[in-house]
Amino acid sequence: MVNHNLIDELFDSARGGDQRGLGKLLTMVERQSEVAARVSERAHRDAGQARIVGVTGAPGVGKSTITGRLAAVAGTARPAILAVDPSSPLTGGAILGDRIRMDNYAGSGAFIRSMATRGHAGGLSVAVPDAVRVLDAAGCDPIFVETVGVGQVEVSIATAADTAVVVVTPGWGDAVQANKAGLLEVADVLVVNKADRPDARGTRRDLEVMLDLGHQCGWRAPIVLTAATEGEGIDDLWTEIGRHIAHLHRSGELVHRRSRRRRGEVADRIKLHLSERVHQIVQNESGETVLERVDRNELSPAAAELLLSPLNPDNPPED
Amino acid sequence: MGEPPVNASLPPSAETEAPIRVVLAKLGFDGHDRGLKVVARTLRDAGMEVIYLGLRQTTDSIVAACEQEDADVIGLSMHNAGHLTLAPRMVQAVDQAGLDVPVVIGGIVPADDVPTLTDSGVAAVIGPGASAEEVVSAVKASVSRQAASQ
Ligand SMILES: Nc1nc2c(ncn2[C@@H]2O[C@H](COP(=O)(O)OP(=O)(O)OP(=O)(O)O)[C@@H](O)[C@H]2O)c(=O)[nH]1
Ligand SMILES: [Mg+2]
Numbered sequence: 001m002v003n004h005n006l007i008d009e010l011f012d013s014a015r016g017g018d019q020r021g022l023g024k025l026l027t028m029v030e031r032q033s034e035v036a037a038r039v040s041e042r043a044h045r046d047a048g049q050a051r052i053v054g055v056t057g058a059p060g061v062g063k064s065t066i067t068g069r070l071a072a073v074a075g076t077a078r079p080a081i082l083a084v085d086p087s088s089p090l091t092g093g094a095i096l097g098d099r100i101r102m103d104n105y106a107g108s109g110a111f112i113r114s115m116a117t118r119g120h121a122g123g124l125s126v127a128v129p130d131a132v133r134v135l136d137a138a139g140c141d142p143i144f145v146e147t148v149g150v151g152q153v154e155v156s157i158a159t160a161a162d163t164a165v166v167v168v169t170p171g172w173g174d175a176v177q178a179n180k181a182g183l184l185e186v187a188d189v190l191v192v193n194k195a196d197r198p199d200a201r202g203t204r205r206d207l208e209v210m211l212d213l214g215h216q217c218g219w220r221a222p223i224v225l226t227a228a229t230e231g232e233g234i235d236d237l238w239t240e241i242g243r244h245i246a247h248l249h250r251s252g253e254l255v256h257r258r259s260r261r262r263r264g265e266v267a268d269r270i271k272l273h274l275s276e277r278v279h280q281i282v283q284n285e286s287g288e289t290v291l292e293r294v295d296r297n298e299l300s301p302a303a304a305e306l307l308l309s310p311l312n313p314d315n316p317p318e319d
Numbered sequence: 320m321g322e323p324p325v326n327a328s329l330p331p332s333a334e335t336e337a338p339i340r341v342v343l344a345k346l347g348f349d350g351h352d353r354g355l356k357v358v359a360r361t362l363r364d365a366g367m368e369v370i371y372l373g374l375r376q377t378t379d380s381i382v383a384a385c386e387q388e389d390a391d392v393i394g395l396s397m398h399n400a401g402h403l404t405l406a407p408r409m410v411q412a413v414d415q416a417g418l419d420v421p422v423v424i425g426g427i428v429p430a431d432d433v434p435t436l437t438d439s440g441v442a443a444v445i446g447p448g449a450s451a452e453e454v455v456s457a458v459k460a461s462v463s464r465q466a467a468s469q
Contacts, residue, residue, distance in 0.1 A: 020418070023389035031337050092338060093363035097371040103380060111387055116368050118338070 007035075007042055014138035015046075017078065019111060022138050026113055029130040032123055032272070040130045046137035051245055053142055054158030056149035056183065057167030058174060062193040065228040066167060066237070067144045068102030071110045073238045080111040080140035082131055084124065084147045084157065087116040098146060105231075111140055125268040128157050129261075149183050159186040160261050162254065163244045165237075166221075167191045168207070170200045179210050187221045188244045191237060195225040219247055274310075281308050339462055342390040344372035344381050346397070346405045355396045358425060358454060362394070365455040378412035385413070385420055391462045392442075397426040407439035414440070419469060421461040425454070 007028075013021035025043075029036045053070070055063050064083065071079040083098035096114035106112060115131065117124050128145065135143050145161060147154040158164055166187035168174040178184055184207070192203045204223050211220060222240045226233030248254035281287045290307050293299040299307075306312055343359055345352060352374050359369045370388045372381065381393060395409060406424050413420055421442035428436070433444045442461035445454055 019383065020386040020389075020416075023386050027337075027389040087368075088363060091364050091366045093366045093368060094338075095359050095363050095369045095371055097373075099384065100371060100373045103372070103384075108383070112384075113387055114368075114370050116338075 004038070007039055011042060011046070011137065014134075017139075022111060022134070023113070025134050025138070026131050029134055030115065030118075030127050032127060036127075036130065040133060043130070043133040043137035047133045048136065049139075050132075050136040050141040050143045051163075052132060052136075052161040053144050053241055054161030054164045055144055055146045055167065056155060056158035056164070057191075058150070058169075058177060059148055061167045061169050061174065062226075062228045063146050063148075063167055064098040064101035065105070066165075066191065066193060066226060066234070067098075067146050068105035068110075069228055069231055069234040070144060070238055070241075071102070071106040071142075073234055074142050076141050077109055078111065078140045079106070079109065079142055079144070080113070080135045081106065081144045081146065082113050082115060082128065082135065084115045084117065084128065084145070084154070086148070087118050092118070111135070123272060124157060125153055126265070126272050129160065129265050129268075149178070149181060155181065155183065155186070156264075160264065162248060162257065163188045163241050165189045165191060165241065167193050168203065169194045170197045170203045175203055175206045175210065184210055184221075185214060188219065189237070189240045190221045190223045191226055191233075192223065193226045193228050195233065196227040196230065200225050218251055218253070219244065277310055281310065339367045339392065339459065340370060340388060340390045341367050341392050341394050341458060342370045342372060342381060342384050342388060343394045344376040344384075344396070345374045346376055346378070346381070346395055346409060347401055348375065350398070352396075354398070354426065358394065358396065361451045361454050362458065364451075365459075367458070378409050381409065382412050382416045382418065385418055386416070390420060392458055392465075393420055393422045394458065395422060395424045395426075397424055397428060400427075402426070402428050403432060403435065406436055406441050410440035419465055421465045423458055423461050425449070 010021040010025050014025060025039055028039045055067050057063055067081055071081055081102060085094055085096050085098065087094040094116035096116060098114055099112055102112055132143055132145065145158060147158045149155055164186050166178060166183045168178050170192060190207055192200050204225060207223050224233055224237045224240055226237055228234065248257065282291065287308055290299065290304050294301060294304050309315065341362055343355060345355055359371050362369050370384060370390060372384055385393060395406065397405065402424060406422065410422050413422060423443045423445065424436065424441055425445035427447050428444055436444050443457040445457050
């Protein structure tokens with residue numbers, strides 16, 4: 001079994017730049033378990049130094065290409081990328097293809113990890129912050145988190161960063177979709193990628209109008225045009241991200257953001273473990289007995305809840 | 320300091336059920352990745368997580384991906400008759416890096432070459448006519464053999 005010495009050793013070597021040790025630690029936090037909690041706890045001690053940048057947007061807009069390029073221009077020794085993709089709900093498997101677009105650009109110093117959502121998105125809202133914490137504690141900076149901007153959890157993960165970058169492509173559709181999905185509201189920096197295609201400027205104007213209609217306090221998301229495959233606009237994008245981070249520091253907003261993020265994470269952890277508990281309860285034998293009585297209409301759903309809920313103090317805390 | 324006991328309260332779930340993670344790549348310079356994509360889908364449909372590296376990989380880039388992704392197995396596709404040099408080179412690179420990751424190869428490999436390849440440390444060779452089930456079970460078997468040998 002995994003003991004504390006092993007976790008400490010892995011952290012020591014990961015801080016020294018050992019990619020395999022870091023890879024193993026990430027596997028541990030990914031498998032939410034007792035070990036994950038200990039790794040997270042250990043990472044907590046050394047984390048808090050890294051700049052965290054979320055990158056989100058519709059499928060195929062160029063998030064991975066942009067992220068790989070950003071890792072290269074960041075100019076640090078050890079940038080990291082966490083690329084999150086959905087698992088198949090049917091089989092639990094996943095094809096994680098982000099590295100193809102990143103490897104070529106990011107440079108050999110970059111640490112890239114692909115992560116599948118593994119069934120329940122609720123797990124992701126715990127596993128991703130833990131993984132970021134481990135990367136941070138290992139000395140990686142900046143840390144980019146790529147998620148597809150569909151689904152609330154995915155969006156909230158990317159925006160639980162210091163800086164949230166939202167990517168769209170030319171054409172009215174993408175921008176409108178992003179607006180509808182609530183992505184524009186949470187964007188700290190907006191990117192119109194594939195600017196080598198027609199109408200990127202038109203899309204920028206559309207976004208400006210939408211931003212005018214929204215409300216802002218203290219920071220208006222700048223809009224950057226990029227052609228990521230060519231590397232165009234990436235320096236500008238990195239500059240704007242840097243400006244946003246400077247703004248966070250100057251305004252004191254960084255402290256607020258990070259505190260909001262941590263509070264959210266505490267709630268998410270409790271939710272995850274409660275929902276696992278609920279899952280166990282309805283699946284075990286006494287749960288099944290009660291549910292069968294609901295089937296036969298002998299019990300109302302409300303009465304069944306009272307009988308089964310771990311929140312009802314009359315119910316014994318059983319395993 | 321009072322540490323929480325291991326396995327105190329959480330279900331055994333994740334630890335045992337974690338999907339197999341496969342790094343899938345093509346080594347060297349050969350053409351297309353259609354076959355590789357089919358294999359990727361097959362493995363995904365069998366519940367595995369496929370880290371897809373695609374074409375033109377080097378032994379170094381594959382080893383780096385394995386370390387970062389903490390992969391359980393490497394799947395290599397070969398179509399350019401370079402398997403007799405490339406596959407053993409991959410096994411060597413994995414060994415040199417100190418990784419315990421089996422190397423499974425697929426593609427157009429003549430049956431006569433299979434013994435040579437397995438002698439050089441390749442965990443399994445999947446022939447061109449293999450069914451989806453055969454692909455999946457070869458990958459699974461190589462992972463569990465590796466786990467058992469530790
Ligand atoms: N023309 C053009 N194509 C681009 C540009 N950036 C990315 N692409 C292409 O768009 C496709 C998708 O790029 P990715 O970087 O994988 O996009 P993504 O948003 O990460 O995709 P998912 O992770 O699958 O959602 C690839 O074929 C890229 O080569 C660009 O600036 N211009
Ligand atoms: Mg991507």
